[in-house]
Structures are given as structure tokens and as C-alpha cells.
Amino acid sequence: MTAFTERVKDTVIRIPKGRVATYAQVAACAGDHRAARQVAWVLHSSSRKYGLPWHRVINSRGHISLKPNQGYARQKALLLTEGIMFREDGSINLERYLWNPHIDM
């Protein structure tokens, strides 16, 4: 496990309840703005193991990246539970819910 991967976990854990972050954003916080795919891989492989709030990470378009037959519904349900609202097309208003590491915490 690389240092970068460790930082990804630390970053994800910092995302506040009721807010979301994009894969690229998490990657940037962890020190490599180009490693979005690696962030996805980390969540996929060790979210359960480390109790990460994996559902708070979505793609840059404000959509859930999971396929409908995979965890899509579960992730959406978890976000709704935290008070996050979805538009009709299933997207999230990033202007409103995106985590700002410098202001929130």
C-alpha cells in the first residue's frame, strides 16, 4: 500500500456528513490530482474494511458512479439519509453540497 493510498483514506474520512467530494478532489487532497482512478480503486477495495464514508464520493458531474445493478441504490439511500437532495436526473448540486476542505472540516 502506497503513502498516497493511505492519504486517500485519511482524506475520505474527513468528508463531513451531509457533504460530498469528487474522486478528483479527494485525489488532489491526497497529493495527486491525476489519481482519481486510484481513489475509486481504494474505495472499492477497502471501504468496508476501514469504515470509510465511501458514499460521500461521487464523480465530477455530480452523479453517482456506481452502475444501477451494483451499489447505486445503496449509495443514493445513504446520501438521502444525510440530507442530500437529488435532482430529477439523479444528479447532486455540487455548488451546494461539495465539500470545501478549507472551510468545513
Next chain:
DNA sequence: AACCTGACTTCGG
């Protein structure tokens, strides 16, 4: 060591 894969992103047609 080479090759494949994915819960991503960006750019060009």
C-alpha cells in the same frame, strides 16, 4: 516484468 482493470477525467470530433 508485462498486461489488464476500474466506483475517473478531460479533450476532440
Next chain:
DNA sequence: TCCGAAGCCAGGT
């Protein structure tokens, strides 16, 4: 605006 292709990174085979 909507795909498809090409980048990118690390772990698994």
C-alpha cells in the same frame, strides 16, 4: 450537447 479515445495510477494476475 453527446460519445469515443486517450491519459493516469496502483493493485491484481
